[in-house]
Amino acid sequence: MQVTDWSDFQAFLAVARTGQLARAGRMMGMDATTIARRLRRLEGQMGATLFEQTREGQILTLAGEKLLAVVEQMAMASSELESANSPSGxxxxxxxxxxxxxxxxxxxxxxxxxxxxxxxxxxxxxxxxxxxxxxxxxxxxxxxxxxxxxxxxxxxxxxxxxxxxxxxxxxxxxxxxxxxxxxxxxxxxxxxxxxxxxxxxxxxxxxxxxxxxxxxxxxxxxxxxxxxxxxxxxxxxxxxxxxxxxxxxxxxxxxxxxxxxxxxxxxxxxxxxxxxxxxxxxxxxxxxxxxxxxxxx
CATH class of the missing domain: 3.40.190.290 (D-Maltodextrin-Binding Protein; domain 2)
Structure with missing residues (x-):
């Protein structure tokens, strides 16, 4: 299913990299509740659970690991395009x-x-x-x-x-x-x-x-x-x-x-x-x- 909101992917990527909703929220400048809401929306659109909740935080499921590989490539492409168009390098x-x-x-x-x-x-x-x-x-x-x-x-x-x-x-x-x-x-x-x-x-x-x-x-x-x-x-x-x-x-x-x-x-x-x-x-x-x-x- 097509997901049109890039910010949901960014929230997913932040949680995957930090392992915790609160840390991901600080990275993105928003609260953990907003991060969690975006994850639920993304999981609903993907039709799969992307993280397991543990005492230490969030751990990627198999579906989450597969999505991470795709989203990281998207993020790198977005960063490179932004850099190429930036006069400051x-x-x-x-x-x-x-x-x-x-x-x-x-x-x-x-x-x-x-x-x-x-x-x-x-x-x-x-x-x-x-x-x-x-x-x-x-x-x-x-x-x-x-x-x-x-x-x-x-x-x-x-x-x-x-x-x-x-x-x-x-x-x-x-x-x-x-x-x-x-x-x-x-x-x-x-x-x-x-x-x-x-x-x-x-x-x-x-x-x-x-x-x-x-x-x-x-x-x-x-x-x-x-x-x-x-x-x-x-x-x-x-x-x-x-x-x-x-x-x-x-x-x-x-x-x-x-x-x-x-x-x-x-x-x-x-x-x-x-x-x-x-x-x-x-x-x-x-x-x-x-x-x-x-x-x-």
Missing amino acids: PTGSVRISVSEGFGSWVVARHLGGFAARYPGLTVDLVASSGFLSPSRREADIAVLLSRPKTGPLIARKLSNYALRLYASPTYLAGRKPILAPTDLRQGHQLIGYVPELIYAPELNYLGDIDASLAATLRSTSILAQHSMLISHAGVGVLPCFIGDADPLLVRVLPAHVITRSFWLVTHKDTHGLQRIRATIDWLSEIVKLDARLFAGV
């Missing part, structure tokens, strides 16, 4: 999932310039411990710590980046000098991640310095670890784009450098969209602008 929204440190210390600093360049875009910067998945359409673009091995994805290396040990001069003053990794084993407080809560093996930094080292002040947040370091609490590993950018910290064991990589990942179905391409190009630009910090030179 790409329009619509882009959700970027990045690690907490990279998002807060690098991406966020440049977002103002990106917004000025593309005023028609709305940007969601999800900078947290853990990543949203482009393959499940949770994010349009993800900057991951390793190249994904499966899924309908396109991935390329965004940049290598260096990490080093850091501490504050106040912490180091009066303590045993750190001339080798073995000096960290006694008389020093080590800061790092909570081992069982590390969401990616690439975050096991201390083991790259010395396999016997273990943090005693631990957090799942790299920003919290940074706060401990500048508060003179101990010694810890930070990406150089954080540690070298902060004048309150100095390098410890400067000859020891850890190298990791960022991978730029998109869904193959959306990779070529104008708004996605523009954002990918911009992310590559800002990494080049901060190349010396990334390399830790």
Whole structure:
């Protein structure tokens, strides 16, 4: 049966992406009751139940999954047509999932310039411990710590980046000098991640310095670890784009450098969209602008 009201499809898409009526309502700027009414109308026109109600929210039925594939293509076509006709360039929204440190210390600093360049875009910067998945359409673009091995994805290396040990001069003053990794084993407080809560093996930094080292002040947040370091609490590993950018910290064991990589990942179905391409190009630009910090030179 033909459905003529595009707003019903938009409500369906918002619920499919967020998993909850209330979240979908906030995304679309309306209340959950209106979203629910539009869903009921769409289900009546389609002659099928599109979502199952659970304690956590709405889960797509088989009919809903089939409709989602069609509606996503419609939404992409609509966005591309709108962008093509916009004098200000790409329009619509882009959700970027990045690690907490990279998002807060690098991406966020440049977002103002990106917004000025593309005023028609709305940007969601999800900078947290853990990543949203482009393959499940949770994010349009993800900057991951390793190249994904499966899924309908396109991935390329965004940049290598260096990490080093850091501490504050106040912490180091009066303590045993750190001339080798073995000096960290006694008389020093080590800061790092909570081992069982590390969401990616690439975050096991201390083991790259010395396999016997273990943090005693631990957090799942790299920003919290940074706060401990500048508060003179101990010694810890930070990406150089954080540690070298902060004048309150100095390098410890400067000859020891850890190298990791960022991978730029998109869904193959959306990779070529104008708004996605523009954002990918911009992310590559800002990494080049901060190349010396990334390399830790």
